[in-house]
Structures are given as structure tokens and as C-alpha cells.
Amino acid sequence: MEWLELKPEGLFCAPGAFYIDPLQPVAHAVITHGHSDHARPGHDLVTATPETLAIMRLRMGEDRAGQSQQALGYGDVISIGEVRLWLAPAGHVLGSAQVVMEYRGQRAVVSGDYKRALDPTCEPFEVVPCDLFVTEATFGLPVFRLPDPAHEIAKLLHDVCLFPERTHVVGCYALGKCQRLIALLRDGGYHEPLWLHGALLPMCNLYESFGIPLGDLRSATAAEKGEMRGGIVLAPPSAIADRWARRLPDPVVCLASGWMHVRQRAKAHGVELPVVISDHADWDALLETCQATGAKEIWVTHGREDALIYALGKMQIRGRALRLLGYEEEDEQAEQGASA
Amino acid sequence: MIEFATLLERLAFTPSRNMKLALLKEYFSMAPDPDRGYALAAMAGSLSFAAAKPAMLRALAMERIDPELFTWSYDYVGDLAETVALIWRRETPDQDTPAAPGLAEVVHTLERLPKTDVPDVVREWLDACDASSRYALLKLITGSLRVGASARLAKTALAELASVAADDIEEVWHGLEAPYGPLFAWIEGKGPKPDAKDAPVFRPPMLAQPLENVDLTAFNPGEWRAEWKWDGIRVQLVSTPQGERVYTRTAEDIGKAFPDVLATMQDLGSRVVLDGELLVVQGGIVAPFAELQQRLNRKSPTASMLRDMPAGIRLYDILFEDGEDLRSLPFDIRRQRLESWFSRLNPPRMALSELIAFQNFDDLAKLRENARSEGIEGLMLKKADSPYVPGRPRGPWWKWKREPLTVDAIVMYAQRGHGKRSSFYSDYTFGLWRTVDGERELVPIGKAYSGFTDEELKFLDKWVRDHTTKRFGPVREVAHGLVLEIAFDAAQYSKRHKSGVALRFPRVARIRRDKPVEDADTLEAFIRAFL
Ligand SMILES: [Zn+2]
Ligand SMILES: [Zn+2]
Numbered sequence: 001m002e003w004l005e006l007k008p009e010g011l012f013c014a015p016g017a018f019y020i021d022p023l024q025p026v027a028h029a030v031i032t033h034g035h036s037d038h039a040r041p042g043h044d045l046v047t048a049t050p051e052t053l054a055i056m057r058l059r060m061g062e063d064r065a066g067q068s069q070q071a072l073g074y075g076d077v078i079s080i081g082e083v084r085l086w087l088a089p090a091g092h093v094l095g096s097a098q099v100v101m102e103y104r105g106q107r108a109v110v111s112g113d114y115k116r117a118l119d120p121t122c123e124p125f126e127v128v129p130c131d132l133f134v135t136e137a138t139f140g141l142p143v144f145r146l147p148d149p150a151h152e153i154a155k156l157l158h159d160v161c162l163f164p165e166r167t168h169v170v171g172c173y174a175l176g177k178c179q180r181l182i183a184l185l186r187d188g189g190y191h192e193p194l195w196l197h198g199a200l201l202p203m204c205n206l207y208e209s210f211g212i213p214l215g216d217l218r219s220a221t222a223a224e225k226g227e228m229r230g231g232i233v234l235a236p237p238s239a240i241a242d243r244w245a246r247r248l249p250d251p252v253v254c255l256a257s258g259w260m261h262v263r264q265r266a267k268a269h270g271v272e273l274p275v276v277i278s279d280h281a282d283w284d285a286l287l288e289t290c291q292a293t294g295a296k297e298i299w300v301t302h303g304r305e306d307a308l309i310y311a312l313g314k315m316q317i318r319g320r321a322l323r324l325l326g327y328e329e330e331d332e333q334a335e336q337g338a339s340a
Numbered sequence: 341m342i343e344f345a346t347l348l349e350r351l352a353f354t355p356s357r358n359m360k361l362a363l364l365k366e367y368f369s370m371a372p373d374p375d376r377g378y379a380l381a382a383m384a385g386s387l388s389f390a391a392a393k394p395a396m397l398r399a400l401a402m403e404r405i406d407p408e409l410f411t412w413s414y415d416y417v418g419d420l421a422e423t424v425a426l427i428w429r430r431e432t433p434d435q436d437t438p439a440a441p442g443l444a445e446v447v448h449t450l451e452r453l454p455k456t457d458v459p460d461v462v463r464e465w466l467d468a469c470d471a472s473s474r475y476a477l478l479k480l481i482t483g484s485l486r487v488g489a490s491a492r493l494a495k496t497a498l499a500e501l502a503s504v505a506a507d508d509i510e511e512v513w514h515g516l517e518a519p520y521g522p523l524f525a526w527i528e529g530k531g532p533k534p535d536a537k538d539a540p541v542f543r544p545p546m547l548a549q550p551l552e553n554v555d556l557t558a559f560n561p562g563e564w565r566a567e568w569k570w571d572g573i574r575v576q577l578v579s580t581p582q583g584e585r586v587y588t589r590t591a592e593d594i595g596k597a598f599p600d601v602l603a604t605m606q607d608l609g610s611r612v613v614l615d616g617e618l619l620v621v622q623g624g625i626v627a628p629f630a631e632l633q634q635r636l637n638r639k640s641p642t643a644s645m646l647r648d649m650p651a652g653i654r655l656y657d658i659l660f661e662d663g664e665d666l667r668s669l670p671f672d673i674r675r676q677r678l679e680s681w682f683s684r685l686n687p688p689r690m691a692l693s694e695l696i697a698f699q700n701f702d703d704l705a706k707l708r709e710n711a712r713s714e715g716i717e718g719l720m721l722k723k724a725d726s727p728y729v730p731g732r733p734r735g736p737w738w739k740w741k742r743e744p745l746t747v748d749a750i751v752m753y754a755q756r757g758h759g760k761r762s763s764f765y766s767d768y769t770f771g772l773w774r775t776v777d778g779e780r781e782l783v784p785i786g787k788a789y790s791g792f793t794d795e796e797l798k799f800l801d802k803w804v805r806d807h808t809t810k811r812f813g814p815v816r817e818v819a820h821g822l823v824l825e826i827a828f829d830a831a832q833y834s835k836r837h838k839s840g841v842a843l844r845f846p847r848v849a850r851i852r853r854d855k856p857v858e859d860a861d862t863l864e865a866f867i868r869a870f871l
Pocket of ligand 1: 038092
């Protein structure tokens with residue numbers, strides 16, 4: 001598909017003269033979602049869902065989130081030159097979108113990051129049939145068949161019951177993972193106050209302003225130590241095993257990440273309770289999705305593309321590795337944060 | 341299987357003893373018989389299988405997955421059983437899952453299953469299990485199951501459930517077998533206490549308190565006996581009509597690792613329970629602890645180890661002789677019984693722990709300081725009339741360790757601790773100066789993670805953070821700017837360390853903020869002084 005090019009700045013749609021999730025400031029950027037490796041500051045025009053634009057303003061400030069912003073609801077079609085463009089839900093975080101482009105009878109879909117598993121805090125992934133599907137491959141190995149998130153939440157809640165004198169501190173990424181964890185905890189029947197590290201609160205407020213109820217959230221930083229005993233505290237991965245966590249009474253260090261699925265990785269980070277919850281598609285979901293789009297060609301932006309491309313080849317689907325180095329998915333950052 | 345797998349997973353990740361205890365108690369009170377009995381056996385290390393070889397696991401996995409994808413996955417995960425457990429996918433995922441097998445079902449089935457049928461049964465089980473149960477199952481059937489809880493901890497959990505002392509469990513334990521039905525019945529008040537009778541059971545040992553803040557001048561030397569405190573491991577040798585055992589002081593049966601000691605006891609054929617120190621003795625000389633460590637590290641020793649590192653026992657005490665319980669007799673009487681038993685049988689590999697003659701405690705203190713020979717840690721003081729009381733009573737027995745040796749070393753690396761200390765840099769690698777080609781450089785000689793107060797830990801943690809020069813995962817390299825006075829019990833030559841030396845029990849004695857790093861000790865001076 002010649003009209004979609006890989007440039008040093010990122011994926012470029014030539015007939016529409018815009019980039020998707022560019023790594024450097026550009027004149028026109030279409031942004032899939034608000035994670036910092038996809039939504040970068042300093043573009044002239046930014047097209048994204050209203051949620052993603054709000055997230056960008058919160059994270060980088062009004063002035064750096066694009067000189068002008070074009071809000072596009074899911075399914076609203078616009079034309080940029082000869083290109084017809086719309087956004088479809090990606091199921092990754094609030095506002096996350098796949099970018100659907102049509103040009104001269106061909107359709108390409110850039111998925112950004114996505115998942116197929118349950119997430120009460122965002123619109124579920126929508127399969128859009130296409131000729132070219134651009135996918136991630138964060139968990140592109142068949143060992144990543146991730147468990148049901150409800151099961152992981154039950155495991156965490158059971159542990160909270162079993163050790164009422166200890167405080168469970170769960171490391172989670174500030175955008176998406178945190179709110180999903182909260183919503184899953186609520187769905188799992190946990191309605192106690194949740195104690196939040198200061199870095200997590202603004203994004204939770206933003207989610208609530210978009211009509212996603214998260215229940216009773218309180219600041220862990222302002223709390224008396226004794227108040228949090230027996231409770232659940234959420235904090236960025238970098239804080240759970242560091243000086244910040246010393247304020248917590250007898251903490252049990254937990255980390256919510258897809259990487260926790262592999263024992264060595266969980267052990268290496270001194271995590272006491274791995275919570276295997278990911279906002280990325282697992283192996284089965286990657287293959288199912290690639291197949292469901294009916295695309296003859298799949299491009300892989302980042303992750304473990306070798307195994308995925310190999311497996312697609314066995315299904316007569318042509319795969320190509322883009323190796324976009326700027327996308328280090330947030331789970332990987334979370335992990336590094338926990339070890340630093 | 342699911343409950344057991346969940347327990348295994350949780351135990352593997354938590355470093356905290358109290359958490360492990362709580363998890364074990366929950367498991368033992370919830371899991372059904374006989375599953376929990378086999379789980380207990382797994383913790384006691386008496387559940388071993390070799391029903392499946394790695395090649396079989398691999399072959400099973402290949403039925404369900406492309407070899408190329410399997411190889412990538414295995415490279416990533418690094419553990420065969422885990423790779424297979426994670427990668428396994430039911431052939432017909434939409435149908436109802438069959439029930440996962442119980443632990444006992446697995447054990448019973450494998451006991452009588454012909455080898456050729458094993459793959460078919462294992463395949464069925466894998467289909468019925470979730471990933472974490474598959475992992476437990478595969479580890480179990482390949483004989484590589486590691487449980488993150490010792491037998492002692494499991495027994496402590498049982499004791500807490502039954503509101504008895506852990507030692508009460510130990511007294512009956514070695515007369516029982518998996519799946520321990522009578523034990524669980526007793527614990528739950530549904531059956532009598534199991535009778536040990538002639539079984540070679542463990543008898544809880546008597547331990548000494550450290551001699552600290554004790555006024556020796558108030559002691560009458562005539563009422564006390566002194567012995568060397570040997571630097572081996574304390575053991576109990578048990579010989580009964582039903583067999584012989586070598587136990588550690590935490591009731592671990594280490595007989596398999598010391599067949600030489602077991603054979604000696606079998607040859608003697610005397611029904612006794614002896615208390616002593618296990619050492620490696622070469623031509624009558626006690627070898628450094630490192631040699632004993634090598635024997636301890638092996639489940640069963642090689643022929644050359646048995647030849648080059650023969651085990652020896654220094655006998656301290658006798659607890660039973662021909663069924664007679666001697667534990668309530670005074671030390672002096674037991675000592676006479678031990679000596680007469682010893683002179684009657686003249687047992688090979690064994691020696692009596694020498695009683696040291698002394699007039700007063702000053703003499704003894706001098707002896708203690710001068711005794712720097714291999715294998716001696718200090719002195720034991722035992723009251724002449726003391727009965728043998730299980731536990732660590734204060735008063736009758738004292739251990740009087742010699743003053744530790746010390747060296748001034750420089751912090752080179754720091755690593756995060758575990759559990760409660762995971763937010764602190766609490767493990768310190770320290771080194772000494774050495775001169776190579778006219779250049780001075782630091783060479784690491786050991787690692788310490790204890791000896792400091794909470795305040796000192798805070799200081800060290802902050803110092804490490806403020807002076808970090810490089811990071812490697814959980815490890816930080818620090819600027820060479822802080823001297824620690826390291827206390828240790830002995831120094832040895834070691835091939836494992838770049839410096840060629842190793843310390844025994846190194847700990848932080850003091851933080852020497854006053855001392856310039858240039859004045860820290862050199863490796864040459866260290867070797868001259870201690871080796
Ligand atoms: Zn993302
Ligand atoms: Zn990403």
C-alpha cells in the first residue's frame with residue numbers, strides 16, 4: 001500500500017499529508033490515544049477523539065497539546081484531500097481509537113495499541129474490515145495467553161481478605177490501567193475507599209468527568225498511615241517499592257501488568273503479588289484480530305513482531321515489521337519503573 | 341490441584357515468613373484429605389517423581405504448537421515446564437472444561453501407571469488445568485517441584501492450627517508417612533496423638549543463649565563445664581530398631597547427604613539418640629566450614645567427596661540409651677553415660693567434645709581469644725546440673741563466641757533488600773584496596789546485609805542514592821566514598837571471588853564516616869592478618 005509510508009517522523013499518509021502518532025512535531029498529527037509514546041507534544045494540528053484531546057491537555061498542558069485541535073467522535077467521517085478518515089474504538093484506554101483511512105478503493109486501519117479483553121472504562125474494540133491492518137505486538141508470543149482479568153481481581157481481593165492487617169499497594173500505569181483496575185475492583189464487589197498516589201488522581205478525575213464512575217477515591221499522600229491499613233493503595237509502578245511506599249503500613253507489593261504472566265519477570269521485580277492485567281492484546285487476540293479484519297497485509301509497529309509475522313505467514317497473511325522504536329509500551333515502562 | 345497451585349504461586353512470591361505461615365494455615369484448613377497430606381509431603385521433600393522427562397513435555401507441547409513458536413517462547417521464558425504450562429491450549433476450547441485432577445489423584449495415578457501411558461494421561465490433565473495448575477503439575481511429575489516453604493514452616497503452621505508447639509509435631513512426624521491422615525486427624529481433634537514408639541523420631545534440641553550482658557563474676561566456676569563451640573552444624577543422631585537418622589536442629593533429615601555417618605550408626609547397632617556437631621574431619625583435623633558447606637549443598641555426595649571430605653561428629657550429649665530417656669538427668673551424669681558409651685563402642689568418625697579444664701573465667705576468656713584454629717567459634721558454658729530441656733532456656737547453657745574479626749572496607753555496590761526492606765538499599769558489596777601494576781584498585785571481598793540499626797540503614801540507603809554512579813537493574817554502583825567496619829567470624833580462601841578470599845558471617849559493625857577511603861584496609865594486609 002504505497003500511500004502509507006514509513007518516515008523518520010512516523011507513519012505518514014501521503015495523499016492526506018498527515019502522520020499517525022508521529023514521534024516528532026509535525027504539521028498534522030492524527031493521534032490514536034493519550035499514552036505519551038503515541039501522543040507527543042508540539043504538533044500544529046491534532047486530530048483525535050475528544051477524550052484523547054482532553055487527556056493530552058491534562059498531560060502536557062493546553063499550549064503543548066497541539067496549536068489547534070480537531071475533535072472527532074467515533075465513526076464521524078471527515079475528508080482530508082482524497083482521503084476519507086474516521087476513528088473506531090480500540091478498547092485500549094479511554095478515547096483510544098483505530099485510525100481508518102480510505103483512498104482510491106483501498107482501506108487501511110492503524111490500530112495504535114488495542115485489546116479485546118473486558119474493560120469497563122472504555123469502548124470495546126471494533127473490528128473494521130480492511131486491506132491493510134497495522135497492529136502492535138507487545139505480547140506477540142504464544143506464552144502470553146493472559147488470564148481473565150476478573151480472575152486476577154478475585155485473586156487480589158482474596159489476598160486482601162487473608163491479610164487484613166497489611167496494605168496492598170498495586171503498581172499501575174496512570175492512564176488506563178489505574179482506572180480499569182478501579183472499575184474492575186468495583187465490579188468485583190470492592191466498594192471500600194481506594195487510596196491513590198497523587199500522580200494518579202488527576203487522570204481519575206478526568207475519567208469521571210467523561211461519565212465513568214470510579215467510586216470513593218482518596219489521596220494516599222494526605223491520609224494518616226493507620227487509615228490505609230487493610231486497604232488497597234494504587235500508585236505508579238515506580239513508587240510501589242520505593243521511598244514513597246514507606247508511608248504505608250506493612251505493604252504487600254503488587255504490580256498490575258501483562259508481564260507479570262511470566263514468573264521470572266515478576267520475581268525479578270520483588271513483586272509479592274503479580275496481578276496479570278494488561279491493556280494490550282494477548283497472543284490469541286492478536287491472531288484473532290488480524291484474521292478478523294480480513295486484511296491481506298499486516299504491518300507490525302512494535303513489540304515481538306518476529307513470532308507474530310511467522311504465525312501470520314502460516315495463515316497466508318503477509319506481515320511486515322516496521323520496528324517503530326519510539327513506541328515503548330507503557331507496560332514496559334511500568335516494569336522498568338518498578339525496578340529502578 | 342488448583343488450590344495447591346495457587347498456594348505454590350503465592351509462596352514463591354512472598355518473602356515474609358508470617359505471610360507464608362498464614363497461607364499455609366489457610367491451605368491446610370481448606371484443602372481436602374488426602375490432597376493436603378501430599379502437599380505437606382511435597383514441602384517435606386518426600387514427594388518425588390520422575391514420571392516424565394523434559395523430552396516428553398516437549399513432545400506433548402509440539403502436538404499443539406509450531407516448533408518455531410515454541411522455541412521462541414522457550415527462549416523467552418527460560419523454563420521448560422513454565423513454557424509448556426503457558427503455551428498449552430486445549431484442543432477444543434469451547435467445550436466445558438473437565439475437572440482438574442486433585443493432587444492425590446495425580447500422585448496415586450502416577451504410582452501405578454505404566455510408563456507408556458504417562459503421555460496420554462498427562463495430556464488429559466493439561467487440558468483440564470489452568471496455566472498455574474499446569475505449571476504445578478509439570479513441576480511435580482518431572483521431579484522438579486520447589487515449594488517456597490520449608491518442612492519446618494509447614495509443621496509450624498500445623499502446630500498453630502492445632503495450638504500445640506512445633507516440637508510436638510516434630511516428635512510424631514518421623515513415624516508418619518504421606519498423606520499423614522492420623523496427623524491431620526489429631527490436629528483437628530478427631531483422633532489421638534500419633535505414637536512414635538520405636539520410630540527414629542526427632543527430639544527437640546536444647547539450645548544455648550548468647551552470653552551477653554551477663555555478669556560472669558557471679559558464677560561459681562566449679563558449677564560450670566566448658567566445651568569448644570565447633571563451627572559445623574548441630575545434629576542429632578538417632579538410632580532405633582526402625583532405623584537411623586541424621587537430623588539438623590530444625591528437624592531436617594539430612595541422612596541422604598551423609599551416608600558415611602548413617603553407615604557408622606548402622607554398624608554400631610546401638611539404640612541411642614546423640615547430640616553433636618557435624619564437621620568435615622580430614623586426618624583428625626577439622627576442615628574449614630566451606631568444605632562442610634559443599635557436602636551440605638549436595639543431596640547425595642559423590643564418591644570423591646566421601647573420600648576427600650569425610651564427615652565427623654563431635655559428641656556433646658546423649659539423650660536416649662536403649663530406650664531410656666536420659667534428658668532429665670543432670671549434665672554431669674549424662675556426660676558420664678556418654679563417656680562410658682563412647683569407651684565401650686569406640687565409634688569410628690566420632691570424638692567426644694573435650695571438656696576444658698579451667699580455674700576461673702579469666703583463664704577461660706584467654707583460652708577463648710587464643711583459640712583461632714579452624715572450626716572453633718568460641719566456647720560453650722553448661723551448668724553441671726542442667727537437665728536437657730528442649731528450646732532455648734535462659735540460664736543453664738551459654739554460648740560464648742569469641743570476639744569477631746574486623747576489617748575496614750569500602751562500599752562498592754548496593755542492592756535492594758527483600759520484603760520489608762524492598763524500598764531500601766540494604767545489601768552492600770564491599771571491597772579492599774589492591775595494587776596492580778602500580779595502580780590502586782578496589783576488589784570486592786564480600787556482601788553484608790545485617791548488623792546495622794534502622795537509623796543506620798536509613799543513612800546507608802540515602803548515602804547510596806546520593807552517590808550512585810551506575811545502575812544495573814536492582815543494583816547500584818556507588819562512588820568510592822564510604823568505609824564500613826565489617827565484622828566476620830572467619831576468613832577463607834575462595835575461588836568464587838575475584839579477590840580470592842571469602843568471609844564467614846560478614847556484617848556491618850560500624851559505619852566509619854570518620855575514616856578516609858584511602859585509609860581502608862588492603863587485600864595484602866587482610867591476607868597477612870587472617871589467612
Ligand atoms: Zn498505549
Ligand atoms: Zn504503545
